[in-house]
Amino acid sequence: MSKKTRPAGTLLYAQSGGVTAVINATAAAVIAEARVHGVPVLAARSGILGVLNDDLIDTSSLRPADIRTLAHTPGGAFGSCRVKLKSLIDDRARYEQLLDTFRKHDVRYFLYNGGNDSADTALKVSQLAKEFNYPLTCIGVPKTVDNDLAVTDCCPGFGSAAKYTAVSVRECALDVAAMASTSTKVFVYEAMGRHAGWLAASAGLAGRTPDEAPHLILFPERTYDEAAFLAAVDAVVKRVGYCVVVASEGIQDANGKFVADAGGGTDSFGHTQLGGVASHLAGRVQQTLGYKVHWAMPDYLQRSARHIASETDFRHAQAVGRKAVQFALKGLNATMPVIRRISDSPYRWRVEAAPLERIANAEKKMPDDFIREDGFGITDAARRYLQPLIRGEAYPPYAKDGLPKYARFDFV
Amino acid sequence: MSKKTRPAGTLLYAQSGGVTAVINATAAAVIAEARVHGVPVLAARSGILGVLNDDLIDTSSLRPADIRTLAHTPGGAFGSCRVKLKSLIDDRARYEQLLDTFRKHDVRYFLYNGGNDSADTALKVSQLAKEFNYPLTCIGVPKTVDNDLAVTDCCPGFGSAAKYTAVSVRECALDVAAMASTSTKVFVYEAMGRHAGWLAASAGLAGRTPDEAPHLILFPERTYDEAAFLAAVDAVVKRVGYCVVVASEGIQDANGKFVADAGGGTDSFGHTQLGGVASHLAGRVQQTLGYKVHWAMPDYLQRSARHIASETDFRHAQAVGRKAVQFALKGLNATMPVIRRISDSPYRWRVEAAPLERIANAEKKMPDDFIREDGFGITDAARRYLQPLIRGEAYPPYAKDGLPKYARFDFV
Structure with a gap:
């Protein structure tokens, strides 16, 4: 349809772990950005379970207005789950099941939106695909209210x-x-x-x-x-x-x-x-x-609490979604789009690709100098770090009935 | 200063019982409306305790910008308390103490912002003043998240x-x-x-x-x-x-x-x-x-949760504050400005004066036909009643640091 070469294959997006106020903003950005590049997007129902069970949602039926509504709806519209796959050896059959689903739908890009467990799964899937010579680009997309992912300056949702x-x-x-x-x-x-x-x-x-x-x-x-x-x-x-x-x-x-x-x-x-x-x-x-x-x-x-979402956080969530698609199309396999802080004040940041190996299963604790000496409060260093992250009010639109216009897809 | 005759005496305003997201909107409206009429406003520190202890705040130092900030600040800026006076006989000494404070500051208008207990106190104070031939107009001003006041269609804060x-x-x-x-x-x-x-x-x-x-x-x-x-x-x-x-x-x-x-x-x-x-x-x-x-x-x-205040509620809170002052100046003693619903859809309402006698110590339960037959949900009648009350978003202004600009008066 376009004069540009359309990338081959399908993009599969899945949500994982505890959901957040803005994970759907990431999902919406993934879908919108993939459309720009002419890449069809499937979404797994209930996270990795949907991939295991070949239970996928075709997002092509979503109208642009739906995607905008999705972007300001809290929760995980496609469903998430708490399932951690073990090692490639211990959970071999399930990993191969994932590959079966990818093959069946010609999935060439796998975007897994979650925390450090999910980064680990995305990394393992990329290793398995390589082993089977299946052409797949795996991207971990950051998300967690716990803010405990390594490498990235902060996590969308937090x-x-x-x-x-x-x-x-x-x-x-x-x-x-x-x-x-x-x-x-x-x-x-x-x-x-x-x-x-x-x-x-x-x-x-x-x-x-x-x-x-x-x-x-x-x-x-x-x-x-x-x-x-x-x-x-x-x-x-x-x-x-x-x-x-x-x-x-x-x-x-x-x-x-x-x-x-x-x-x-x-x-x-x-x-x-x-x-x-x-x-x-x-x-x-x-x-x-x-x-x-x-x-x-x-x-x-x-x-x-999407009704009081931070504008900074909302922008981060959308940016990592867009970048995840771009990184996928560039073949930056086994990476995650992470947020790099350039300056506190004025607050400036950009999204970079980081290897999943550095993120999988790691956990970022608060730096020691963020906690006051008496142990009961935060320091100025903590304030400088935290303050930009809550800046701005990304209010959802409201209906006349006084309630936010959240999407009600029948996906889950 | 004005060519109009300035009403004699001072207005005393006090907050009572559990505070709400919009009780300060009522307070701000009281102060602003009283200024229009040239009536000085004292506010009791910590509710009726401030009246008992002659611990009053002169609101004349508040600038118009302070009053606007007060209007969107949750909590009770002047302090509230949980103190219920008993009958005029049992608590005689304390009632007379109130009268002493009124006399000392030439208080001619007493506005008590609270629930049914407060309405009872305001009523008793009005009876005592009459007994002592002290010229006082007592007004109960409605407030409670419990929505359980009689006569009024709903309660500011709810x-x-x-x-x-x-x-x-x-x-x-x-x-x-x-x-x-x-x-x-x-x-x-x-x-x-x-x-x-x-x-x-x-x-x-x-x-x-x-x-x-x-x-x-x-x-x-x-x-x-x-x-x-x-x-x-x-x-x-x-x-x-x-x-x-x-x-x-x-x-x-x-x-x-x-x-x-x-x-x-x-x-x-x-x-x-x-x-x-x-x-x-x-x-x-x-x-x-x-x-x-x-x-x-x-x-x-x-x-x-002032950050998600209802516009309808905010307007109610301001309206009862303004009307309370107007009723006081008209000498509508022992009354409360109540909200009368004129229609559900479009939602129309006005503020009327109701006698405190009908409100004091009464408790409004939910009508039986608001609860679904199985006991586990609400009916359409309940929806028609509740729906207009949550309509509209009266967002507070935010500072650049991502937090609402709430007033920090050193009153309490």
Whole structure:
């Protein structure tokens, strides 16, 4: 149709792991960019499961308006999954099944949108294809609210969750401040992050001085010491009148026990009680210090809050989608489009190709100098890093009924 | 200064009870409207406590820009409190203390911004003033996320919390849908509402069909029957693939026991565990049905989420503030500016004066015909009522750092 040579073969796109507010922005950018180059796009239903089961969605039926709507819809429109393939030897049959699906649909480009596990899978698939002399270009596309991917400066999905966190903590802190004289004195907010405290750290952007909330942040990078924590809470309440705590779900005590697992006891009905860091900490504050407490656990709300998505994050998500297609067509096999920061202020960045080998299964922790010496807050270095990532409001369009116009595809 | 006669005396404004995303919009409207009429405004620090302790803030120092910022700042800028005065006989000394403060500052207008308890206090103060022949006009100004005030069609603060709820539930439902094949199958969201299920009901706006989330809503107006609930969850998971539950914090079992109090058992550290409806329900689903569960408890986040405030709610909040001043100056003693709905579609409303006697201590439950026959959802009548209240996005302005420009007054 075009005078240019159309690249041979089909592009297969799949979403993997926990979804985010902007992973569909990446998906939309992949589809749109592939169309520019005349490459048909199939999407796997429910991530790698769809590839294994030859359960694919033809995106050619999506109209341009659908693709725009997809770009501002949270969740994973094509479905995601938590399935980690083992080594090429242990999971041989399944890897070969993937290759069968690729062959059947003439898939020449495989874009796997996920975290470090997915980078590992994309890398292994590329090795297998080479072994079988099957012409395939595999690209890992970054995504995770945990912000724990190596090499890339940050991960699409994180900035929006970070913005949600900082805004929410600033808001509820104003609520607590207004009522503290006769009501709640300590408020505990639980942030996602089992291994790295990136989201808890982002709450630190809500305040600039030690007396502004959040007053205490608990990071998984620091050992949780109950006595020190309770003393710090008490000191803040006595100084400020109230205390807002942000706790990472992954904090552990000196024995390496997750505080979140402190639950799992028995409730007053004799039933097993589910745990949670915030409810545990709030309980301990109430029992030992006697202050009235409240706590919040936003859980999935924080990673799906497209209504308060960061403009920076949205642009990152679209950019890695576009670049993933371009890298695929250039044959940059076994790479990932990563975000390279050029400067903090003004914030400048670009997308580069990085080898999946450097990313697969690696985990980026917060740098040590991002955590304040007392272990309860963030440093200026952390602020310089985090601040640009929550900048700008990428609001979704709303319908007259007051709800965002999110796509409702019947894919999953 | 003006050629018009300036009304005699000062206006005293106080915030009461749980604060909201838009109570400061009411405060800003009160101050701005009073200035139009040349009436000085004092604000009590920490609600009625400030009146009792003669701890008042002179708002004349606020510049017009401050007042605009105040209007889009959540929480209660002047401080609120949870203090309920008893009867005029039992709490005589404290009521007379209020009168002393009024006399001292020549307060002729008392505007008390709160719920039904506050309406009761404002009413009693007006009775006392009459008894002492002190010339005072008392106005109750409505505010509560619980939406449980009598007479008024709705309460400022509710619409924004309702919008937060509907948007958040729609968002996290997209997340759950994307992952359900291999991950979380049941998600439980806990909504505020100890006595009335208004906020839980508002979540119902997120879906239009029985297969759209939220699939099940638990109202305090209906007895919680665990077996029926678990059967319903199971049926939804089998039909839809996943189930999103919205539970009101106030649900009770057949013995009148709050499900939220099912916690308060002992955790694995031997410590008292704090309860919660969502964590309890999630635990029961996991134990009896074996599904992977997640739950969220937004707590104060839902009532302070100014970033997703409803335009309708914001307008209501400002209108009752303006009208409160106008009613005060007209001498409409012991009244409240209430919202009267003229039509659902197009949504039309006006503010009227209603006697505090009809509002004080009354509690508006949800009409029976707002709850679906099976007890797990809302009806079209509920939609017609709720829908206009979440309409429009009254976004706050943001600074370049990606955070809303909320006021930071040093009042509290």
